Amino acid sequence: MTELMTAAQMRATEEAAIAAGRTTGLALMERAGRAVVAAVFQRWPALSEGAHAALVLCGPGNNGGDGFVIARRLRDLGWAVTVQIFGDAARLPPDARRMHDLWAASGPVAPLGPCEGGVDLVVDALFGTGLTRPLPQAVAEAVARPSRGGDQVQRVAVDAPSGLNLDTGAIPGGQGVFLADLTVTFHTAKPGHYLGAGPAVCGQLVCADIGLGGSGGNLAGSPPAAGSLRLAEPVTADTGPGLRVFPGAAIAKLAATGHKYDFGHAVVLAGGVGRGGAGRLAARAALRAGAGLVTMLCPPAALQENAARMDAVMLRACRDAEAFEALVDDRVTALCLGPGLGVGERTRSLVAAVCARRAGARAGRDPAVVLDADALTSFAPAPDALFALLHPRCILTPHEGEFGRLFPDLALSARAGMSKVEAVRHAAARAGCVVLLKGADTVIARPDGAASLHAAVYDRAVPWLATAGAGDVLAGLIAGLAAPASAPELICVAEAAAWLHVEAARAFGPGLIAEDLPDMLPEVFRRVAG
Numbered sequence: 423m424t425e426l427m428t429a430a431q432m433r434a435t436e437e438a439a440i441a442a443g444r445t446t447g448l449a450l451m452e453r454a455g456r457a458v459v460a461a462v463f464q465r466w467p468a469l470s471e472g473a474h475a476a477l478v479l480c481g482p483g484n485n486g487g488d489g490f491v492i493a494r495r496l497r498d499l500g501w502a503v504t505v506q507i508f509g510d511a512a513r514l515p516p517d518a519r520r521m522h523d524l525w526a527a528s529g530p531v532a533p534l535g536p537c538e539g540g541v542d543l544v545v546d547a548l549f550g551t552g553l554t555r556p557l558p559q560a561v562a563e564a565v566a567r568p569s570r571g572g573d574q575v576q577r578v579a580v581d582a583p584s585g586l587n588l589d590t591g592a593i594p595g596g597q598g599v600f601l602a603d604l605t606v607t608f609h610t611a612k613p614g615h616y617l618g619a620g621p622a623v624c625g626q627l628v629c630a631d632i633g634l635g636g637s638g639g640n641l642a643g644s645p646p647a648a649g650s651l652r653l654a655e656p657v658t659a660d661t662g663p664g665l666r667v668f669p670g671a672a673i674a675k676l677a678a679t680g681h682k683y684d685f686g687h688a689v690v691l692a693g694g695v696g697r698g699g700a701g702r703l704a705a706r707a708a709l710r711a712g713a714g715l716v717t718m719l720c721p722p723a724a725l726q727e728n729a730a731r732m733d734a735v736m737l738r739a740c741r742d743a744e745a746f747e748a749l750v751d752d753r754v755t756a757l758c759l760g761p762g763l764g765v766g767e768r769t770r771s772l773v774a775a776v777c778a779r780r781a782g783a784r785a786g787r788d789p790a791v792v793l794d795a796d797a798l799t800s801f802a803p804a805p806d807a808l809f810a811l812l813h814p815r816c817i818l819t820p821h822e823g824e825f826g827r828l829f830p831d832l833a834l835s836a837r838a839g840m841s842k843v844e845a846v847r848h849a850a851a852r853a854g855c856v857v858l859l860k861g862a863d864t865v866i867a868r869p870d871g872a873a874s875l876h877a878a879v880y881d882r883a884v885p886w887l888a889t890a891g892a893g894d895v896l897a898g899l900i901a902g903l904a905a906p907a908s909a910p911e912l913i914c915v916a917e918a919a920a921w922l923h924v925e926a927a928r929a930f931g932p933g934l935i936a937e938d939l940p941d942m943l944p945e946v947f948r949r950v951a952g
């Protein structure tokens with residue numbers, strides 16, 4: 423787990439370290455530039471041998487300052503280096519100006535334009551965390567300009583590919599961005615490296631330590647703090663099996679013993695005749711995830727169909743909300759509804775009945791409630807009616823379409839400069855419960871602004887997970903992981919579910935259909951258990 427910092431938080435961290443006398447801006451810039459060169463040599467070892475040629479594009483701020491350090495370092499190693507600048511060197515901020523002058527003492531600086539000779543490496547040090555608006559025309563042309571070179575010209579971005587907003591992962595203006603093979607960022611990654619267009623334009627991401635102190639790594643074991651944002655990624659304990667802390671700690675059967683009721687009873691409410699597949703996927707995932715027992719409730723007419731398809735999952739007929747009340751007892755610890763349930767009044771009344779259930783005499787806390795798909799869409803005409811029913815042990819798991827129906831002002835098309843993280847934080851605050859907004863970049867937030875980003879990008883990309891029913895499996899996974907008495911709080915359960923979902927998809931590989939996902943879980947669990 424790594425804390426992800428916005429541009430403002432990064433600036434504040436840097437300023438605090440400088441104010442405390444722990445470092446200087448110049449020292450940080452020198453380390454940043456050197457770290458980029460080291461990362462280039464690591465990625466392309468051939469470039470670390472012999473002299474090559476580079477084009478370094480420098481911008482008007484401190485990102486440009488890093489560029490001058492890189493130019494000097496490469497030249498000292500014998501490279502032929504061409505440096506071009508956007509803007510006026512006389513107006514560079516002080517540290518960048520100093521690095522410019524160190525370079526300019528023995529090398530020329532030209533304005534942006536075509537590069538005369540061929541190059542092996544293009545360095546984008548135009549804009550980093552300071553990008554505030556779309557790239558000016560001259561810069562957009564410079565980042566798009568093809569470079570002449572050998573077999574392959576490698577492209578490295580300093581902190582960010584210029585044109586990418588590091589807070590949002592958006593490309594302001596929609597076009598004009600450096601397409602990098604490698605992006606080297608400093609201290610911690612930023613949300614934009616993982617959100618939206620970020621991964622596609624960053625190529626590969628490397629985070630370099632520049633001596634700013636603790637970078638907020640290894641935050642697992644406890645839930646995220648209010649207002650913070652972390653990356654949901656495995657954390658290994660100092661001793662013992664790998665991946666034990668995250669996600670291992672969220673998988674009850676890896677950590678505890680007990681009888682089946684200790685691992686909880688998950689209930690999945692499924693749809694009518696011919697529409698039960700989604701509910702069955704969720705139920706199977708809940709059982710595989712570790713719920714002690716899973717019961718599926720379906721309309722009486724669908725009983726036979728479901729009975730023919732399921733064995734370990736128990737089955738009961740449930741006509742309506744009234745019947746529901748009679749069917750569940752206080753040993754039910756997690757409920758999941760929405761997949762295949764149908765849009766309309768019946769679903770709304772079932773949601774109301776499910777959300778009204780509270781901790782019974784034997785349970786320590788309210789049952790977890792996972793609301794997905796039709797349970798969300800049924801409230802599109804009146805989202806406030808849904809929010810009035812929700813409690814903190816509820817989690818909404820929309821995709822972007824469902825999210826837009828409940829939160830029209832936060833929909834993808836209405837977000838403008840707002841990041842997906844901010845949108846989900848607002849949604850969670852409004853709903854009063856955890857919200858998980860799906861995608862290759864899955865964002866999870868709690869009403870107090872604690873947030874987590876799970877990214878299936880870079881070497882964890884699983885485009886084959888975009889398959890019908892995958893979301894139903896995720897909803898069931900959350901219910902199954904939330905059911906045990908020892909389950910952590912919901913936001914941690916959701917982080918683990920998102921990670922396991924993608925690991926199951928990675929373990930299966932291309933060709934995956936939703937049915938395959940629950941049955942890949944044992945293999946993933948074996949790896950987690952070490």
Ligand SMILES: NC(=O)C1=CN([C@@H]2O[C@H](COP(=O)(O)OP(=O)(O)OC[C@H]3O[C@@H](n4cnc5c(N)ncnc54)[C@H](OP(=O)(O)O)[C@@H]3O)[C@@H](O)[C@H]2O)[C@@H](O)CC1
Nearest residue numbers: 436450451454483484485549550551552553554555556581
């Ligand atoms: N923080 C740290 O710990 C460390 C940071 N380091 C490095 O510093 C970088 C951040 O530096 P930074 O703050 O100077 O921002 P940067 O990205 O150079 O751009 C700012 C300039 O661009 C301008 N500008 C913005 N958008 C524009 C546009 N579309 N079109 C035209 N102009 C535009 C903006 O002008 P303004 O918006 O003020 O008019 C301002 O002049 C960071 O990414 C990293 O590489 C490292 O050295 C190590 C330690």
Ligand SMILES: Nc1ncnc2c1ncn2[C@@H]1O[C@H](COP(=O)(O)OP(=O)(O)O)[C@@H](O)[C@H]1O
Nearest residue numbers: 821860861862878885887888890891892893894
């Ligand atoms: N390109 C992708 N990379 C990784 N995960 C993806 C991608 N596209 C979709 N997913 C995941 O697949 C699931 C799809 O869910 P959803 O849209 O609700 O589909 P359905 O309703 O058919 O089950 C979500 O968990 C989402 O995060």
Ligand SMILES: [K+]
Nearest residue numbers: 546549580582
């Ligand atoms: K850059």
